[in-house]
Amino acid sequence: MTKDGGDMRPKRALIVEDEAVVARRLIRLLGKILGPGARVEHRRTFEAARVYLERHPIDLLFLDLDLEGLDGFDLLTEATAGTFDTVVVSARHDRALEAFEHGVADFVPKPYSEQRLAQAVARTKPEAGRRERLQYLSVRVGSRLRPVPIDRILLLQGAGDYVELHCDGGETHLHSKTLAGLEVLLPPTFVRVHRSFIVRLDRVEALESAPGSRYRLILRGGREVPVSRGRVQALREILGR
Amino acid sequence: MKLVPRLLVVTALGLLLPAAAPAQLFPGPWKVSTVDRPEQADPGFDDSGWRETPLHAVDPDGDILWLRARFDVPTSLVSPSRPLGVRFAGLATCEVHWDGVALERFGRVGATAADEVPGPVVWTAAVPERLTAPGSHVLALRCSAHHRGFRPAIGLWSLAVGEYGALTRIGSDVSRTALVSLSAMVIIGLYCLFLFLADRRDRSFLLLGLLCLTAGALLVAESWRSVVGYTYDWHLARLVTVTALSWLVAFELLVFLAERFPMSHRRLWVGLSVLVATGPIFYYRAWDPKSAVLLLIAFASALLWTARALHRRLPGSLLATTGTALAFGILLIEPLQILDQLFYVALDLLLVFLLAAHALQVRSTRRERAEALVRSTRLEAQLLKRSLQPHFLMNSLTALAEWFEEEPAVAAEMLEALSEELRLLGEIADRPLIPVADELRLCRAHLQVMSRRKGVGYRLTEDEVDGSARIPPAILHTLVENAITHHAGPASEESPVTVEMRLVQERAGPRRRLVFEAPLGEARGREAGNAQPRRDGTGLRYIQARLQEAYGKDWDFRSRREGSVWRTEITLP
Numbered sequence: 001m002t003k004d005g006g007d008m009r010p011k012r013a014l015i016v017e018d019e020a021v022v023a024r025r026l027i028r029l030l031g032k033i034l035g036p037g038a039r040v041e042h043r044r045t046f047e048a049a050r051v052y053l054e055r056h057p058i059d060l061l062f063l064d065l066d067l068e069g070l071d072g073f074d075l076l077t078e079a080t081a082g083t084f085d086t087v088v089v090s091a092r093h094d095r096a097l098e099a100f101e102h103g104v105a106d107f108v109p110k111p112y113s114e115q116r117l118a119q120a121v122a123r124t125k126p127e128a129g130r131r132e133r134l135q136y137l138s139v140r141v142g143s144r145l146r147p148v149p150i151d152r153i154l155l156l157q158g159a160g161d162y163v164e165l166h167c168d169g170g171e172t173h174l175h176s177k178t179l180a181g182l183e184v185l186l187p188p189t190f191v192r193v194h195r196s197f198i199v200r201l202d203r204v205e206a207l208e209s210a211p212g213s214r215y216r217l218i219l220r221g222g223r224e225v226p227v228s229r230g231r232v233q234a235l236r237e238i239l240g241r
Numbered sequence: 242m243k244l245v246p247r248l249l250v251v252t253a254l255g256l257l258l259p260a261a262a263p264a265q266l267f268p269g270p271w272k273v274s275t276v277d278r279p280e281q282a283d284p285g286f287d288d289s290g291w292r293e294t295p296l297h298a299v300d301p302d303g304d305i306l307w308l309r310a311r312f313d314v315p316t317s318l319v320s321p322s323r324p325l326g327v328r329f330a331g332l333a334t335c336e337v338h339w340d341g342v343a344l345e346r347f348g349r350v351g352a353t354a355a356d357e358v359p360g361p362v363v364w365t366a367a368v369p370e371r372l373t374a375p376g377s378h379v380l381a382l383r384c385s386a387h388h389r390g391f392r393p394a395i396g397l398w399s400l401a402v403g404e405y406g407a408l409t410r411i412g413s414d415v416s417r418t419a420l421v422s423l424s425a426m427v428i429i430g431l432y433c434l435f436l437f438l439a440d441r442r443d444r445s446f447l448l449l450g451l452l453c454l455t456a457g458a459l460l461v462a463e464s465w466r467s468v469v470g471y472t473y474d475w476h477l478a479r480l481v482t483v484t485a486l487s488w489l490v491a492f493e494l495l496v497f498l499a500e501r502f503p504m505s506h507r508r509l510w511v512g513l514s515v516l517v518a519t520g521p522i523f524y525y526r527a528w529d530p531k532s533a534v535l536l537l538i539a540f541a542s543a544l545l546w547t548a549r550a551l552h553r554r555l556p557g558s559l560l561a562t563t564g565t566a567l568a569f570g571i572l573l574i575e576p577l578q579i580l581d582q583l584f585y586v587a588l589d590l591l592l593v594f595l596l597a598a599h600a601l602q603v604r605s606t607r608r609e610r611a612e613a614l615v616r617s618t619r620l621e622a623q624l625l626k627r628s629l630q631p632h633f634l635m636n637s638l639t640a641l642a643e644w645f646e647e648e649p650a651v652a653a654e655m656l657e658a659l660s661e662e663l664r665l666l667g668e669i670a671d672r673p674l675i676p677v678a679d680e681l682r683l684c685r686a687h688l689q690v691m692s693r694r695k696g697v698g699y700r701l702t703e704d705e706v707d708g709s710a711r712i713p714p715a716i717l718h719t720l721v722e723n724a725i726t727h728h729a730g731p732a733s734e735e736s737p738v739t740v741e742m743r744l745v746q747e748r749a750g751p752r753r754r755l756v757f758e759a760p761l762g763e764a765r766g767r768e769a770g771n772a773q774p775r776r777d778g779t780g781l782r783y784i785q786a787r788l789q790e791a792y793g794k795d796w797d798f799r800s801r802r803e804g805s806v807w808r809t810e811i812t813l814p
Contacts, residue, residue, distance in 0.1 A: 019636055020696030025643035066632050091635035111639040 081138035085124040101135035139173035156198040265403040268312035282338035284379035308382040326405030331397035333386035334360040354387035359472040388474035412467040419464035422585035426457035448497035459486035487532035491539030502550035514542035557598030564594025662686040669714035678708030698739035713787035724759030
């Protein structure tokens, strides 16, 4: 709930699950958790889901990693590139860590109860906290999606509907999530210093004041990034000055 | 040097070095007469009218014969502490007179068979010292031979004069080697029989044991003369026994090798070799060559067989061929005298090699069995794990959770089906073969659960399938699982209402063939082409490992797409 009491629950969900009865369960329970007014769609295959996503934006994706004959992690790379949050629901409990490395909001092992599912939904909200284990962000390279290790990301810059990832070696990639959406996923080494910038702390050389009582960060390699006034104090504390 | 090694060296030398030939002289030429009068022993008797003859040409066929010879005793032979003796060897009873004095009697010469008491084939009589001054002496022999039983080529073999002790020891070195060989032969023979009794599966040990014991009997028969001695009327019996046992040894050697190294035409080979080896028995008149050539032929043939086994790289063939080649080589040193000593040395050598080959084979068999056990255990574990496969179990439990909350009646039914499937998997996991009917029950329980889970009607129909025949566990179950996950799964949003899988049993020559067909989902059909989807890998490996465990190499497995259907053929004995 936000300060003004509005309903911040996600409204549009898509389930990708090929088992009829298991899908039924997810649909039924999600219906209860998200409340009336929420729209829960179901597709049996990833292709069908893709087709749906081309036309319909969603807030939440529930993805079964064990869809027949396909490698769940190829799917994951594609899914986490989207604007929405992804929750993995899987029979295989041993790949949870890998899933988190790709930037899912939660990993729900089967079988699950209604409470566990509700917990997963809760984790998709921004206040839910940082996840330490993210290792890859999926970006579009040409017509394909590629996982980019976050170790190579220097800074993230919001650019309209996308976020630009600036990487080592001068590479730039685009990600579909919002900066806020990515902020929730990234580990504490990445700090939101501005409305449009997330910076990697261990590449920071100096915090300088600029004319007009502005502040900026100097990154290794000379790059300059503005810091919004509201965040200077917190940044100073983090940097230990 | 320590005591034991010293003893070994001395014994080896003693056994291997031939005894020095003692000094002997062979009186001659001999004169023979068929007149039987006691005064013919007298040294002064006038035998000028008698016919001269070499000793080996004398044939006392039905008569009493007298033989006389004059000879010189050299000074070197005479010595006070070493009395002289006369050694006779031959198939006759003989009375010896030295300068008219009758020496020790062995047997009794007679005019008829009833009167004659047969004497030993070999004997040595001591000569009284007073008669043995150096110089000229006369030997007179009175002999008869009514008990020979056959007409030998040589009736009287030798008559020698020499130092008494030395004469009695002639042939003792043969006995020594013979007795050592005999004990080895008997021990190895019994050992082989024990090995056979311990493991009845290996018949070659029964045959090897019999071979050793027969060779031991042959050795006993051959060396009886030197070791024990016998009266000459037994000589024929001994000759026949030796020949028969030689033949038996040859036969057993060939049969053993045919069993130990089974290759094509082995019965033909044994039959033919034995036939050829029997030839010398009828071809030679003399007895020694009958056995000697027979055994040479047998060993030559054995060498060919082991060489063929070596060419085929059969296990143990290198050692066997080496042993046979060495043995055969030893026999060739003196081909016609092999039964004296060489044969036993050769056979001992061959046995050593065969036993070494056996030890190696035991080790490799043991290793194979251990590996087979490991494989079986692994397969059992694999199958048990299958019931715990997350995709199967967790999805089933999730579906059950849903049914419990929304459709309790279905939940109860599904719980039963699921537990039936789990129970069956647990039961069959450690068995190499189960009835086909049980396998079908397992598949049907699985299909029942999957049908409900997926909302698709999976059915398995069977055609001419013999439920009581046996099959390795969970093979059809694997095919059904693969069919559901990779082939008949929903390729598009419109999934089929029913999916029918078929199992048909056919004849394939003397073997049976099970054919399993599952329809391909549309998209899968397009993608799959004719190659097996990669995800089927583990399942296929399991099937092949189980088939190998149960049938060795006697099975066939084929899987391919045919139109809109995935067809799998399993051919089994």
